[in-house]
Amino acid sequence: MEGRSVKVGAGSTAAHGRYNPAGPCAPQQRNYFATIQALSNMQITRRLEFDAGHRIPNHQSQCRHLHGHRYALEVTLSGGVIDASDRPDDGMVMDFSEVKALAKRHVVDLWDHAFLVWSGDQLVAEFLAGIPNHKTVVLERVPTAENLARLAFAILDPLYRNNYGNLLRLERVRLYETPNCWADAYRADKA
Numbered sequence: 001m002e003g004r005s006v007k008v009g010a011g012s013t014a015a016h017g018r019y020n021p022a023g024p025c026a027p028q029q030r031n032y033f034a035t036i037q038a039l040s041n042m043q044i045t046r047r048l049e050f051d052a053g054h055r056i057p058n059h060q061s062q063c064r065h066l067h068g069h070r071y072a073l074e075v076t077l078s079g080g081v082i083d084a085s086d087r088p089d090d091g092m093v094m095d096f097s098e099v100k101a102l103a104k105r106h107v108v109d110l111w112d113h114a115f116l117v118w119s120g121d122q123l124v125a126e127f128l129a130g131i132p133n134h135k136t137v138v139l140e141r142v143p144t145a146e147n148l149a150r151l152a153f154a155i156l157d158p159l160y161r162n163n164y165g166n167l168l169r170l171e172r173v174r175l176y177e178t179p180n181c182w183a184d185a186y187r188a189d190k191a
């Protein structure tokens with residue numbers, strides 16, 4: 001007894017490859033493969049968030065007051081996609097968990113729930129220094145989104161280099177001060 005009663009003509013079969021698993025899919029797969037090979041160098045981004053206080057002492061509006069933000073840090077790396085089926089990072093530029101771990105250890109853990117104060121803001125810097133065990137980060141420049149982004153870039157740049165032999169490098173650090181305001185720090189030789 002026939003299991004299927006539907007008969008599909010030759011022309012129809014060619015137009016709908018799913019009815020003929022041995023045939024029409026193969027050319028399309030070759031095209032996808034060529035595209036994948038051409039996209040061997042890619043960018044990946046990992047986002048981390050933290051809370052911190054700051055103020056911009058010379059600012060003319062609200063930012064001169066002591067206040068805080070829910071910051072977001074986005075770390076963008078470029079590199080070759082690792083094509084090695086015997087490696088745990090096969091198919092990746094870098095494991096997202098490792099991207100996160102470095103940014104967390106060297107930036108986010110230091111700044112989270114800290115007050116970020118400019119060393120030239122003596123009034124606040126001295127006040128914070130007088131609070132026992134207060135988590136304070138003293139910066140050489142005013143803690144704007146721009147300065148925090150380029151400081152994070154400077155800290156992270158050497159950490160993401162040459163770890164995997166796939167030309168991995170830090171391309172950009174984006175620092176969100178609010179959901180609507182952010183600053184991008186790019187590497188100096190990008191131009």
Ligand SMILES: [Zn+2]
Binds near residue numbers: 054055067068069177
């Ligand atoms: Zn602010």
